[in-house]
Amino acid sequence: xxxxxxxxxxxxxxxxxxxxxxxxxxxxxxxxxxxxxxxxxxxxxxxxxxxxxxxxxxxxxxxxxxxxxxxxxxxxxxxxxxxxxxxxxxxxxxxxxxxxxxxxxxxxxxxxxxxxxxxxxxxxxxxxxxxxxxxxxxxxxxxxxxxxxxxxxxxxxxxxxxxxxxxxxxxxxxxxxxxxxxxxxxxxxxxxxxxxxxxxxxxxxxxxxxxxxxxxxxxxxxxxxxxxxxxxxxxxxxxxxxxxxxxxxxxxxxxxxxxxxxxxxxxxxxxxxxxxxxxxxxxxxxxxxxxxxxxxxxxxxxxxxxxxxxxxxxxxxxxxxxxxxxxxxxxxxxxxxxxxxxxxxxxxxxxxxxxxxxxxxxxxxxxxxxxxxxxxxxxxxxxxxxxxxxxxx
Ligand code: GLA
Numbered sequence: 001x002x003x004x005x006x007x008x009x010x011x012x013x014x015x016x017x018x019x020x021x022x023x024x025x026x027x028x029x030x031x032x033x034x035x036x037x038x039x040x041x042x043x044x045x046x047x048x049x050x051x052x053x054x055x056x057x058x059x060x061x062x063x064x065x066x067x068x069x070x071x072x073x074x075x076x077x078x079x080x081x082x083x084x085x086x087x088x089x090x091x092x093x094x095x096x097x098x099x100x101x102x103x104x105x106x107x108x109x110x111x112x113x114x115x116x117x118x119x120x121x122x123x124x125x126x127x128x129x130x131x132x133x134x135x136x137x138x139x140x141x142x143x144x145x146x147x148x149x150x151x152x153x154x155x156x157x158x159x160x161x162x163x164x165x166x167x168x169x170x171x172x173x174x175x176x177x178x179x180x181x182x183x184x185x186x187x188x189x190x191x192x193x194x195x196x197x198x199x200x201x202x203x204x205x206x207x208x209x210x211x212x213x214x215x216x217x218x219x220x221x222x223x224x225x226x227x228x229x230x231x232x233x234x235x236x237x238x239x240x241x242x243x244x245x246x247x248x249x250x251x252x253x254x255x256x257x258x259x260x261x262x263x264x265x266x267x268x269x270x271x272x273x274x275x276x277x278x279x280x281x282x283x284x285x286x287x288x289x290x291x292x293x294x295x296x297x298x299x300x301x302x303x304x305x306x307x308x309x310x311x312x313x314x315x316x317x318x319x320x321x322x323x324x325x326x327x328x329x330x331x332x333x334x335x336x337x338x339x340x341x342x343x344x345x346x347x348x349x350x351x352x353x354x355x356x357x358x359x360x361x362x363x364x365x366x367x368x369x370x371x372x373x374x375x376x377x378x379x380x381x382x383x384x385x386x387x388x389x390x391x392x393x
Contacts, residue, residue: 006069006119010055013067013076014115018057021144025137025385026051027128028178029211029347030338031187031202032304033282035312037172039232040193040247041279044286045174046202047182048211049380052120052133053388058145059113064100066093069119081113086166095131098166099138102158108148116141123375125217127337127344131167132175135159136385139180144387153195156180170226171340182384189286193249200286202381204294207333207349209379212326212362214318215372216343225340228271228314235272238263248275267313274312278304298334298349302327305336305346314341318370322346325365329358347379 010020026047033043059065062081068074070092077093084101086094096116104110118137122130139155142148159176163169173192181188186199202209236248239262245251251259256276263269281300288296305323309315315323319337323346326335331351338347350358359376366374 006053006055006117009069009119010115010117013117014057014065016057016115020055020057020115020117021141022388023054023056023137023141023144023386024051024388025054025133025135025140025179026182026382027122027130027133028175028182029128029209029345029379030174030178031347032278032285032301032336033174034278034304034308034337034339034341035228035232035314036249036275036279036282037174037190037192038170038229039236039275039279040249041275042249042282043172043174043178043190043192044187044200044282045178045190046187046379046381047178047384048128049382050122050128050377051179051382052118052122052130052137054116054118054137054141056114056116056141056145059115061113063113064097065113065115066096067117068092069117070124081110092134094167095134095162096138098162099135099159100142101166102162103139103142103148103150103155106150106154106158108142108146108150110142110146110148112146114141114145123213125344126213126215127339127341128211129175129179129339131163131169132159132179135162136176136179140385140387152180153177170229178384180384182382184383185381187289187381189282193247200289202289203292204349206352207294208352208355209381210348210350210355210358211338211377211379212322212346212348213375213377214322214343214345214366214370215375216316216318224314224342228312231268231271232275235263235268238268239272248272249279251276253277253280270311270313274307277311278307281307294333294349298332301334301336301347301349308337308341312341316342318343318366319346321369322362322366322374323348325362326350326358328365329361330354331358
């Protein structure tokens with residue numbers, strides 16, 4: 001989709017001649033390390049070139065006006081700085097409202113209102129973190145408009161709090177971190193327990209990362225996301241009856257195998273197994289990427305999907321069909337679901353020259369089995385949330 005001229009739409013929508021500032025926050029993919037963040041493990045995400053733009057000006061009164069070109073049917077949503085409480089009627093605007101409330105709550109001075117227009121090119125509900133993207137773009141715009149000094153990792157954590165306490169999805173830190181801290185052509189290896197991180201160049205030789213959308217929409221609030229989290233917490237509590245650990249991420253595969261009988265119930269054992277094995281795979285994947293061993297990296301991606309399918313049970317027919325079709329194609333080094341699962345997107349590392357065949361074949365297999373189409377994008381790894389002049393003006 002070509003980007004519209006956001007400044008023009010901004011001026012028309014808010015009936016102003018003032019020139020707004022432009023901000024951008026990406027979406028993210030996760031290369032490997034799924035459902036490990038809230039289990040104190042490692043993740044390996046990267047920010048992508050799709051994302052959320054925001055254009056904004058400060059006001060002189062206390063009013064906040066929000067407009068999203070993606071939800072134009074909702075019109076301009078208005079509220080007052082003094083009343084930032086969650087309000088169902090405000091729909092998508094609860095994300096920026098939540099960010100404003102939490103940034104203020106952290107002691108930053110926001111003493112006037114703002115007009116903000118949003119435009120995103122991340123497919124909604126596709127597991128590429130459109131919600132964390134709108135949170136983080138709001139964070140950088142507030143930082144800039146109100147001349148605030150917000151440590152970036154604090155902003156990331158405030159974004160997660162908005163998601164957890166204000167929106168009510170019990171998600172981990174991965175999405176906001178990937179989006180707040182992203183760096184062009186790099187993935188981030190993040191220890192979600194300590195927040196230690198480092199950037200790893202994503203060098204794929206003659207390969208590209210394809211993002212493939214199942215087009216099966218889901219919201220995390222309506223999925224089994226929170227249930228999986230509770231099952232892992234229960235498994236941890238069972239293990240803690242005999243082991244002194246803080247999170248599942250503290251256990252090695254060997255320790256898990258030795259002590260898994262402590263966990264009551266087969267399904268909770270499987271959930272914990274995934275979290276612990278996936279954490280080990282993530283650390284191994286970083287090593288393989290650094291050694292330039294793409295084949296081994298791809299195999300770990302494949303194992304990750306199988307574990308998410310059979311042990312964590314968050315894939316579903318659509319993602320499994322897509323990933324299995326991808327595995328069967330020549331030139332594919334690895335493929336797996338990315339994000340929370342239950343629909344959303346898969347990623348595949350595909351040899352550049354074979355991308356067209358890959359798309360055609362996977363498209364055909366998927367449509368025949370599922371009954372509707374999958375959509376293909378090439379992932380470009382871009383920078384994290386920032387003020388920008390690029391792209392849309
Ligand atoms: C969602 C959550 C993340 C993470 C992933 C699964 O994207 O927002 O915190 O738990 O699912 O890895």
